[in-house]
Amino acid sequence: MRALWRRYGAGPGHLLLSAACLAIAAAAVIGWTQRPGDLMSVLIWFAAAVLLHDLVALPLYSLLDRHSIGRLHPHLAVFLRVPALISGLVLLATFPTVLGFGAHTAEQLSGIREQGYLLRWLVLTAGLFALSAVLRLSSRRDTSTP
Amino acid sequence: MPPRLSDMSPPPGPFRPTFWRSPLRSPQLTAILGLVLLIGLPVVAITGLLSNDAYQPGLGANALGRNIHGPLDIYLFGWPTSPSWLYALTQGVHVSLGLALFPVVLVKLWSVIPKLFEWPPVRSPAHVLERLSLALLVGGALFEFATGILDIQYWYAFPFSFPQAHYYGGWVFIGALIFHVGVKFSTMRRSLATREELAAVVGPGAAPRPEHPLVAPNPSAPTMPRRALFGAVGAASVILLLQGVGDSLGGPLRPLAFLLPRGAHRSGPLGFQVNRTWAQSGLSAARLLGADWRLTVSGPRSVTLSRAELLALPQHTYDLPIACVEGWSTTQRWTGVALADLAALTGAHGRLSATSVSVAPGTYGQATLGHEEVADPRTLLALAVNGVPLDLDHGFPARVIGPAVPGVHCTKWVRSIHFQPEPA
Numbered sequence: 001m002r003a004l005w006r007r008y009g010a011g012p013g014h015l016l017l018s019a020a021c022l023a024i025a026a027a028a029v030i031g032w033t034q035r036p037g038d039l040m041s042v043l044i045w046f047a048a049a050v051l052l053h054d055l056v057a058l059p060l061y062s063l064l065d066r067h068s069i070g071r072l073h074p075h076l077a078v079f080l081r082v083p084a085l086i087s088g089l090v091l092l093a094t095f096p097t098v099l100g101f102g103a104h105t106a107e108q109l110s111g112i113r114e115q116g117y118l119l120r121w122l123v124l125t126a127g128l129f130a131l132s133a134v135l136r137l138s139s140r141r142d143t144s145t146p
Numbered sequence: 147m148p149p150r151l152s153d154m155s156p157p158p159g160p161f162r163p164t165f166w167r168s169p170l171r172s173p174q175l176t177a178i179l180g181l182v183l184l185i186g187l188p189v190v191a192i193t194g195l196l197s198n199d200a201y202q203p204g205l206g207a208n209a210l211g212r213n214i215h216g217p218l219d220i221y222l223f224g225w226p227t228s229p230s231w232l233y234a235l236t237q238g239v240h241v242s243l244g245l246a247l248f249p250v251v252l253v254k255l256w257s258v259i260p261k262l263f264e265w266p267p268v269r270s271p272a273h274v275l276e277r278l279s280l281a282l283l284v285g286g287a288l289f290e291f292a293t294g295i296l297d298i299q300y301w302y303a304f305p306f307s308f309p310q311a312h313y314y315g316g317w318v319f320i321g322a323l324i325f326h327v328g329v330k331f332s333t334m335r336r337s338l339a340t341r342e343e344l345a346a347v348v349g350p351g352a353a354p355r356p357e358h359p360l361v362a363p364n365p366s367a368p369t370m371p372r373r374a375l376f377g378a379v380g381a382a383s384v385i386l387l388l389q390g391v392g393d394s395l396g397g398p399l400r401p402l403a404f405l406l407p408r409g410a411h412r413s414g415p416l417g418f419q420v421n422r423t424w425a426q427s428g429l430s431a432a433r434l435l436g437a438d439w440r441l442t443v444s445g446p447r448s449v450t451l452s453r454a455e456l457l458a459l460p461q462h463t464y465d466l467p468i469a470c471v472e473g474w475s476t477t478q479r480w481t482g483v484a485l486a487d488l489a490a491l492t493g494a495h496g497r498l499s500a501t502s503v504s505v506a507p508g509t510y511g512q513a514t515l516g517h518e519e520v521a522d523p524r525t526l527l528a529l530a531v532n533g534v535p536l537d538l539d540h541g542f543p544a545r546v547i548g549p550a551v552p553g554v555h556c557t558k559w560v561r562s563i564h565f566q567p568e569p570a
Contacts, residue, residue, distance in 0.1 A: 009270025017325045018275035024321030025282050027217045031314035034213055038306040042289075042315070045304060049288035050281060053255065054262055074369040081370055082378045089249040089382035093295055094389070094405040102300035106407045109300065111423040111539055114410045121405060124385075 061088075079136040083128035091121060156265035166260045169365035170372055173358050174344070177337035179254040179379075184327060184334075186247045191320050193240035197471060198313060200225045200233050200552050205568070206501050206514025208555070212310055218317045227522040230549030231477070234394060234469035237552075241298060241473025242390025248291050249382040253375070255284065260360060279325045286319030298472040299407060393474040408474040415532035416540060418476045421468070421553055424538040427506035431538055434505045435559060439543050441527075445492030445565035453543045456529060459483045464524045470553040480547045482528035485520055489565045499568040502546050502557040513555035515548065517568045524549045527560065 005011060032039045069080050096102040098121045107113045156162050203209035204221055214221060226232060268274055293312050296303055304311065338344060392402025393409075403409055411417050424431060441456065443449045462484055467477040489498055500520045503512040519525050525548035529536060536542040541558030548556065 007270070009272030010276075014272055014329065015275070017328045018272075018279055021279045021282065021321040021325040022275075024218070025318045028314035028318045031212075031216055031218055031310065031317075032306075034216075035211065035307050035310060038310065041305045042311050045292070045306075045311075046285045046289050046315070049292055050285045053288055054259065054284070058256060058259055070369065074367065077369040078371070078374050082374050085375075085378040086382045086385070089252065089379070090385050090405065092252070093245055093248050093386050094299070096296055096299035096301035097405055097407055101303070102296075102407065105300040105302065108426055109422055110408065110410075110420060111425065112410045112412070112419075114407055117405060124405075128381075 076136075079132045080129075083125070083132045086128050087121075087125040090124065094121070150266075152266040152269065154266075160260075160263040161265045163260070163359065163363050165263075166362050167364070167366040168362060169368045170370065170375055171257055171260070171360050171362060172372075173333070173337040173360050175372060175375075176254065176257045176360060177334040178376075179250055179257060180330070180334050181338070182250050183247060183254060186243055186250070187323065190240055190244045190247065191316060191323075193236045193243075194312075194316050195220070196236045197233075197240060197552070199223065200236070200550070201555070202514070202516045205499050205516055207512060208514050210307070210309055210509065212313075218314060224516050224518050225550065227518050227524070227549040227551075230464075230466050230524065231469070231475075232550035233552055234467045234475035234477075234550075237469055237471055237473055238390065238394030238475065241294070242387050242394060244291065244294055245390050246383040246387035248295070248386065249379050251287055251291065253379050258360065264359065276329060279322050282318055283322035283326050286315060286322055289315045290319055390473055396474070396476045403474075406474075408472075411476075415534045416537045418478055419468075419474065420539045421470055422506075422510075422558070424506075424559070427508070427559075429506055435538070435543055439505075441544060441560060442562040443488045443492055443565075444562065445489060445494030445498075447491075447493045449491050453529070456483055456527070456544060459487060461529075462523065462526060464526065464549075466524065466526075466547050466549055468547070468553045468556060469550075479532050480526055480528040481530040481533075482526035482544070482547070484523050485515070485525045485527060485546070485548070485563070486523060488527060488563060489520060492565055494565040494567075497568050497570065498565045501564045501566070502560050503562045503564075504557045505559040505561045510554040510557070513546070513557050515546070515551065515555060519548050519551055520565070522549055525551070527563070 008015065029039065029043075032042045065081070069077050069084065072080065091098060094117075097106075098117045100117070103114070159165060199221060201208050202221075202225055203212060203214045203219070213219065229235075268277070290312065293304060293308060293315065297308050297312070302308070388402040389406045390403070392399045392404075393406050400409055400411075408419055411419050439453065441451045441453075443451065460483070461481055463479060463481040465477055465479050467475045469475040485500055489495070489500070497517045498520045499514050499516055501512060501514045504510075515525065526546070527544050528541070528547045529544055531540060536545060541556075541560070544560045545558040546556045546560060546563075
């Protein structure tokens with residue numbers, strides 16, 4: 001029995017948990033079949049989410065960083081990378097609004113046209129870089145004073 | 147016999163540990179991000195399931211066509227009506243915390259990306275199952291975050307039905323998360339067990355276990371302290387959390403949500419946000435909602451009431467929120483007839499549910515309220531808000547509003563209300 005688990009590569013708890021995990025996923029697939037046409041598009045979105053993130057987005061932003069900010073002196077790089085990272089992460093969660101992709105539907109539903117989101121995000125980004133610049137200048141003064 | 151993968155050296159590229167150069171990656175970094183997600187994500191998952199409960203999918207057509215008897219259609223209890231801001235709270239937490247954790251999820255995935263290319267790709271049957279469940283975990287997380295983020299911002303770029311896709315996707319994620327925590331919890335605890343290891347998370351020092359697969363064997367020169375990474379992720383999380391908080395609490399805090407829709411509103415007592423305008427229905431108000439409009443209230447008996455007759459019934463006033471599944475809320479002062487009084491007119495009594503049908507058809511052209519909601523004296527067929535008669539966009543001539551009722555169940559432009567016994 002022990003040899004069997006050794007061949008499996010883990011204990012019975014592992015097998016039980018992974019079986020439960022796969023069973024739930026199978027039940028979800030059944031759930032998605034309730035509306036004709038949903039299942040295929042859901043599975044495509046599911047797979048695309050993983051592939052686009054792991055094999056496209058992540059290598060892309062790593063390369064982008066390496067060939068731009070990464071080339072700068074480390075002391076300078078951190079003061080650019082932090083505001084860029086904050087601004088980018090915020091944009092990733094709000095881009096449908098900031099870039100206006102949802103604007104038409106939102107106006108139809110709410111009856112109010114809301115504009116100026118891109119400007120707001122740009123102001124936020126500028127503010128973050130400005131704050132970073134202030135911190136950089138004050139940290140340089142700290143290190144230069146004896 | 148063909149050579150075994152595990153005997154071969156990894157192919158060039160990301161499969162070789164030397165490919166990964168960032169000195170920031172370490173088991174401690176991953177563990178601390180994992181700990182944040184371990185605390186936060188279950189809250190997001192549970193509030194999501196509570197939202198399903200609040201919709202009371204077992205009643206009427208509330209399930210929107212979903213089969214509620216499937217193995218994952220867990221629907222444990224009714225939905226309480228007190229406090230009246232209960233749904234605004236649970237859904238506000240679901241959306242706000244979800245937004246706040248999105249940056250943490252992305253950085254966590256960045257921190258473990260070398261594991262995607264580990265060599266050999268397959269070590270044992272257990273390892274195959276583990277990698278499969280990881281695909282479900284990462285896929286489930288990204289799918290849930292992507293669909294949720296698009297939905298709350300009205301970019302319906304997906305071709306499927308959001309409630310069903312997001313609900314079952316949530317279960318895929320929950321199942322994979324339980325497995326992942328079961329397998330990795332001890333690793334996380336070990337990675338944060340000693341003082342030096344905790345110090346290594348924020349400090350500039352090297353990780354205590356240099357041979358660990360997440361630690362770059364030949365790291366590039368450090369260009370960013372680990373605490374700067376934490377600071378950046380934390381700041382992005384706080385900015386996004388405030389977006390949700392502003393939209394959910396509303397009032398003077400609404401401007402915090404400066405990067406989400408629903409910030410703008412008109413002035414005056416009727417200026418607050420609406421989820422659906424009348425114009426969207428494309429119907430003629432003059433024909434359907436004019437002086438000829440009548441409300442049919444049915445149960446054991448059927449009664450037809452004009453707006454004047456409704457106004458002649460006892461009127462009650464309560465402060466109640468409209469709480470949307472998208473996470474935004476707005477509390478206003480509503481005046482109207484208690485639903486329980488209308489039930490009494492039909493001779494219905496006992497444990498009742500109420501199905502309200504709108505003049506405007508569509509996905510939420512009808513909704514069924516459960517017995518808690520019908521019995522609560524604060525559940526109204528509202529005729530006025532903030533002291534003035536409803537206008538078209540707020541549901542004139544009459545709309546449903548009730549404590550802790552999800553916004554879309556507060557039917558507008560009501561044509562009929564039917565009371566029926568709710569099975570225990």
